[in-house]
Amino acid sequence: MRRLQRGKPSVSRAFAVYGLTTVAHGSGFLAVFVAGVLLGDVRAPYKKEIERFHTALGSLGEVVAFTLLGLTVPLWTFTMEGAWTDGIVLAVLLACVIRPLVLTALLWPMDLSRGEKRSSPSPDSRVLCRFFSVATS
Known part of the structure; x- marks a missing residue:
């Protein structure tokens, strides 16, 4: 106290x-x-x-x-305008395509081992599993 x-x-x-x-x-x-x-x-x-x-x-x-x-955000506006599908598509693109490309470009000039360069840009499988389980429920 x-x-x-x-x-x-x-x-x-x-x-x-x-x-x-x-x-x-x-x-x-x-x-x-x-x-x-x-x-x-x-x-x-x-x-x-x-x-x-x-x-x-x-x-x-x-x-x-x-x-x-x-x-303050009314949730019914998302279902009427189809924002859920746009959001899911954008999230999958960001997690599986854009993030790995950007991280690969940023990590390429660094002095990292081959395993570090290969594993860093790929999205974590646990995060993707959680994302897809939440998105589909």
Whole structure:
């Protein structure tokens, strides 16, 4: 519990900077961003704990944001417009054709063994099996 309390002052300071800047008719987001850049390299006590807290908070924020974004999309629009078939065809092309070609072109000049060059561009069979089992169910 003490670890969580160490990250709270930095979050409250970010809210304070955002609020003060917004009241002054400025960009609160930009102010918090600039403050984070300026204070990011400052030596502080419990810096690792604060960074761990903010990393977890950022991950939770991403999950919430993308969940809410996903809830705003009506799924019936995909079935009416035939987007499922377009999506499946595009996913298969990306996984089986485009990705191996791009990786082969990027890995060709590197000093890798023959086995590494041959196995890296091919899509992982476990991923393809999961993809096809989800796509067909």
